[in-house]
Amino acid sequence: MARVVVDVMLKPEILDPQGQAVQRALPRLGFEGVSDVRQGKRFELEVDGPVDDAALARIHELAESFLANTVIEDFTVKVEEEMVEAGK
Amino acid sequence: MSRTPLDTVEHAAETPDVELPWAELGLKKDEYERIVEILGRRPTGAELAMYSVMWSEHCSYKSSKVHLRQFGEKAPQSDALLVGIGENAGVVDVGQGYAVTFKVESHNHPSYVEPYQGAATGVGGIVRDIIAMGARPVAVVDPLRFGAADHPDTKRVLPGVVAGIGGYGNCLGLPNIGGEVVFDSCYQGNPLVNAGCIGVMRHEDIHLAKASGAGNKVILYGARTGGDGIGGASILASETFDDAKPSKRPAVQVGDPFQEKLLIECTLEAFQEKLVVGIQDLGAAGLSCATSELASNGSGGMRVTLDDVPLRDSTLSPEEILMSESQERMCAVVEPDKVDRFLEICAKWDVIATVIGEVTDGDRLEIYWHGGKIVDVDPRTVAHEGPTYERPYARPEWQDALQADDAGKLPRPETSEELRDQVLKLVSSPNQASKSWITSQYDHLVQGNTVLAEPEDSGMIRIDDETGLGVAIATDGNGRYAKLDPYTGAQLALAEAYRNVATTGAKPLAVSDCLNFGSPEDPAVMWQFAEAIRGLADACRQLGTPVTGGNVSLYNQTGEAAIHPTPVVAVLGVIDDVARRTPVAFQEEGQLLYLLGDTREEFGGSAWSQVVHDHLGGLPPVVDLERERLLAEILISASRDGMIDSAHDLSDGGLIQAVVESALLGGKGARLVVPDGLDAFTLLFSESAGRAVVAVPRSEEVRFNDMCGARGLPVTRIGVVDGDTVELQGEFELTLAELREAHEGTIPALLA
Secondary structure, eight states: OEEEEEEEEEETTTTTTTHHHHHHHHHHHHHHOOOOOOOOOEEEEEEOOOHHHHHHHHHHIIIIIIIITTTEEEEEEEEEEOOOGGGG | OOOSSOOOOOHHHHHOOOOOTTTTOOOOHHHHHHHHHHHOOOOOOHHHHHHHHTTTTHOOTTTHHHHHHHHHOEEEEEEETEEOOOSSSSSEEEEEEEEEEEEEOOOOOHHHSHHHHHHHHHHHHHHHHHHHHEEEEEEEEEEEEESTTHHHHHHHHHHHHHHHHHHHHHTTTOOEEEEEEEOOOGGHHHHOOOEEEEEEEEGGGGGOOOSSSSEEEEEESOBOSTTTTHHHHHHHHHHHHGGGOOSOOOOOOOHHHHHHHHHHHHHHHHHTTTTTTTEEOBBHHHHHHHHHHHHHHHSSEEEEEEGGGGGSSSTTTTHHHOOOOSSSSSEEEEOOOGGHHHHHHHHHHTEEEEEEEEEEESSSEEETTTEEEEEEEEEHHHOOOOOOOOOOOOOOOOOHHHHSSOOSSSSSOHHHHHHHHHHHHHHSTTSOOHHHHHHHOOOOTSOOOOOEEETTSSEEEETTTTTTOEEEEEEEHHHHHHHHHHHHHHHHHHHHHHHHHHHTTTTEEEEEEEEESOOSSSSSHHHHHHHHHHHHHHHHHHTTTTTTEEEEEOEEETTTTTTEEEEEEEEEESSSGGGGGGOOOOTTOEEEEEESSOOOOOOOOHHHHHHHOOOOOOOOOOHHHHHHHHHHHHHHHHTTTTOOOOEEEEETTTTHHHHHHHHHHHHHOOEEEEOOOHHHHHHOOOOSSSSEEEOOGGGGGGHHHHHHHTOOOEEEEEEEEOOTEEEETTTTTEEEHHHHHHHHHHHHHHOO
């Protein structure tokens, strides 16, 4: 078992109205000094079996075709933790 | 950060031999040479950016304008027209001191690439056109066309488009009151997402986009400028998807409807206080378009400092700033002593507003960046004097064979059983089936002024609470008819929209059109385009409804395969009191059903030929515009005098489609008889134009017949509203439950 994290962010040139709304709210709440906020999505996938190249390729494919809208979003895939199978 | 020296005007003059990427920006060699000739030197990078987007097909109408002129030349005299073609949108007098502005535009390519945002920003764009005229937007409509209903890609595109339209419109608080949804495999790679908007204002509030008066300030307000949609305008409209390299894929823009809502309020408040001399929305070609159009529509020149444009991304180059298509931006020209008040209003609405330049008494558009002059052009050469092409056109050689393939020769149902099956098949086919699964995703009641919305024949909005004054709008287009005969097809689209408006009781006044075609470089497509415009302009003249504006979308094709020629026509009408409207739904049992108009054996391009035989051939129905006008007068009079309780226009699907819709909406059946001189099949499925079916209360029977008789409109009694079945006597009977399942189940089953 392993956790693979897919982070999805709007491409840098794409407008992010949600991030903007957060950024505008910050000074109102007394948090100064933040000039820009961009908001994304984080997916945590619990993967059965070893995360080998084939598994990563599959996750890459699912991220590209389903989790992210690659017309307007970029994504990154990273393996977060290897859980020792014998542990439980 | 080290950059190559700024490409200023002086620099360009000193370095005539620098190669510029004009071809990559979509310009042809002779177009580039023309720019050099106009300027007397090579353009700077920024000038090239401006010319390339403004001379693209999308912005310059270079292939279409020689034909579009007919809308002006053949325009009928109309007292109702306050502002004609050429402005952001036309303006129509609807009486009682009110004026209405409306327009339909396309956002086809972006909606294929990114359905949600493409469709959403399409709504945003047309709404800004309306506010730029000084009108408050009150409703939107969306004529849509997709590939085959059961194609997997339709399941990707359609839900995104519908959600995008619904989402954006909803956030703005604009009801969606009409439109169409059509499926045809010819739209598979080229869905058509057209968006229309209606705005209302008082006569004295009409505003035109121009920059006059030296010293007046140019204010950019709304969203910050980012790197989205750069070059979109030229690339979207000048190449088909096949040859677009990945790097040239249109960068999609993401809209922010809440920002747009602020823009609406802020703009209208500035208008209210008479702070604005001229205004322009930023759509395709962004600042390039706004500055050059404002300047060339005004009397003088304009000087702009690009450094003052608020940016979302500080690394943008001046060329990119000029080309950016960031959404929700507007540009206003304001007298110096009113600038403070204008900025105050913007601040109140939380809208960023910045003075970026001023009107000068010269005749040049000059743009500065980091102290250097990077643009020095005659704005007219950018905005209005772009290239004009007389593209060759020729009637395609397959047209004769297509027209000879007469749909009248197709096998017809021989037994009552077959007739009944084909009725069910027709009303459940994706094009004829209920679209409520789609339209119910839109808010059609917000603002509380909606009188009629889908699936009525036209959408209707009340614009005055006291008097009940209202406006109606219908959009129609039939690519199958237009493929068979583009001249007649375009006229049929107008005739249908005109009829739809009249069917609800409103008087048709004016027309906006969205002309969707394939590549103008194909002589066959160009012929379709020329024929459609000729047909539409002729018909507008005859019906007395001028074209007030619209939009052309070309290059809707993948490889060699162009879409059906699809002129979509919107007709706007006025009704003195919306309480007198006529709905589609049957109201009361016992009312008499009359068929108005003549029914002929016309099946070319019909829904029946498509659904039962998968056939497209022959000639479309004959158009008789005088008959359409007479029918409209009768429908309007009958509505005003309370002689009819429901009415439905007959178009694709013919009589049976209309009766089934009226029956299902009213929850009341109908007993029909085949009148003398017609056979059951022709009665049910013919698509002859100039017809409607009306339900007349028995108390009005004599008066209604007398009126039709006196004016010479053929009227045939075909049955009565009755029971919970639709029955054709001696042939078949279908229960409403059965029909409802067939008619309403199709779209959810395919798409939900």
